[in-house]
Amino acid sequence: MKLITAIVRPEKLDAIREGLESYGVQGLTVSRANGYGRQRGYTQVYRGAEYSVDLLPKVRVEVLAAEDQSEDILDILITTANTGRAGDGKVWVIQLDEVVRVRTGERGTAAI
Numbered sequence: 001m002k003l004i005t006a007i008v009r010p011e012k013l014d015a016i017r018e019g020l021e022s023y024g025v026q027g028l029t030v031s032r033a034n035g036y037g038r039q040r041g042y043t044q045v046y047r048g049a050e051y052s053v054d055l056l057p058k059v060r061v062e063v064l065a066a067e068d069q070s071e072d073i074l075d076i077l078i079t080t081a082n083t084g085r086a087g088d089g090k091v092w093v094i095q096l097d098e099v100v101r102v103r104t105g106e107r108g109t110a111a112i
């Protein structure tokens with residue numbers, strides 16, 4: 001099993017959700033995030049003074065995936081989040097030891 005985490009543009013969230021739901025993903029976690037990548041934020045001018053905004057608002061999308069669905073889900077995230085511009089985000093995949101469904105006590109792929 002894998003944990004797939006995507007840090008992406010907030011305005012892409014609807015498209016990402018649609019893509020994942022059409023594929024049949026049963027659940028996901030969304031939270032707000034702030035961060036920067038290589039572009040290191042941007043410079044803004046306010047009342048004549050220049051200051052830099054270094055932590056840009058993003059959303060974090062987390063999806064639990066069975067081994068045989070992980071590549072498909074990764075593809076959906078990358079395709080739906082892409083605009084081709086700097087700041088599109090990052091996706092990473094972590095190998096999981098265990099997942100437990102709290103209500104039933106099911107474990108492993110059955111708990112996803």
Ligand SMILES: Nc1ncnc2c1ncn2[C@@H]1O[C@H](COP(=O)(O)OP(=O)(O)OP(=O)(O)O)[C@@H](O)[C@H]1O
Nearest residue numbers: 007034035036037038039058085086087088089090
């Ligand atoms: N090395 C990193 N470690 C942890 N989080 C990161 C890292 N790089 C980027 N992020 C997170 O991903 C978000 C989006 O990153 P961003 O798209 O700017 O990455 P990038 O690698 O600079 O790509 P691009 O060249 O498209 O801007 C950041 O705001 C940050 O929250």
